[in-house]
Amino acid sequence: MILAFETQNETISHAQALKVLENRVLEFRKNYKQKTLEKKEIRFKFYPYSNLGSSIRISAGKLEFKIHSLYLKSDPIFLEAVVDLLLYKLLKLPIPEILESQIYRFYTNHSHSKSESQKKRKRIERSESKNETLKLILKKINDLYLQIDISEIDIYWGKGKSRTRLGHYDPSHKMIVINPILSQPSIPEFVLEYIVFHELLHVYFPVKRKNGKNVIHGKEFKILERKYPDYKKANLWLKSKLYQNTNF
Ligand SMILES: [Zn+2]
Secondary structure: OHHHHOOOOOOOOHHHHHHHHHHHHHHHHHHHOOHHHOOOEEEEEEEOOOOOOOEEEEEOOEEEEEEEHHHHHOOHHHHHHHHHHHHHHHOOOOOOHHHHHHHHHHHHHHOOOOOOOHHHHHHHHHOOHHHHHHHHHHHHHHHHHHOOOOOOOEEEEOOOOOOOEOEEEEOOOOEEEEOHHHHOOOOOHHHHHHHHHHHHHHHHOOOEEEOOEEEOOOHHHHHHHHOOOOHHHHHHHHHHOOOOOOEO
């Protein structure tokens, strides 16, 4: 079942990559009226650096990008995101939060890549930054729909790719754990957000005992859940992606 999500092997050609780079530079020139980017020949190279690092510099009238080759094997949105990130850095402009979270998702997705050492992998998995994306989503979803006190609620990506649970709320530790399978770029944002909303509903509706049984997804829970704008869309997506036997 997990394998169904790892089929994204489409490779971006160098010609397509150049097009993405040119478009982004053009866009930055237009939006930020940056003289720095004018009349610069774009050069780029893709390297399989082990730390996923990428860089940008201006040298002898050329705008030179060095980008990790894994970006050629992912959704083009990640290549666009890393190019944008490099341009924002070069121009010393504030980096939008959404961009950082996209890059984190790319890192999360590739932190188990075979090209990396075991040591590096551990370092990335332990880093706090990759959970920042989830914290931002939790805050956004709560602000939009529930507005409850989440100051004590923790949220982070789980360790193993569980085949049976997409998310889980542990009330004794006040923590929401999200299946890292959902950090893959093939998972749409609205699906991840919906899962976070579902788990937040567990914070909102604690488990009740009724006739000697635990009521986890009670009537009120379900009514409120169905009011979520992407409820149908997200459930349809999850069903179509063979998630039928997965609980959350
Ligand atoms: Zn649930």
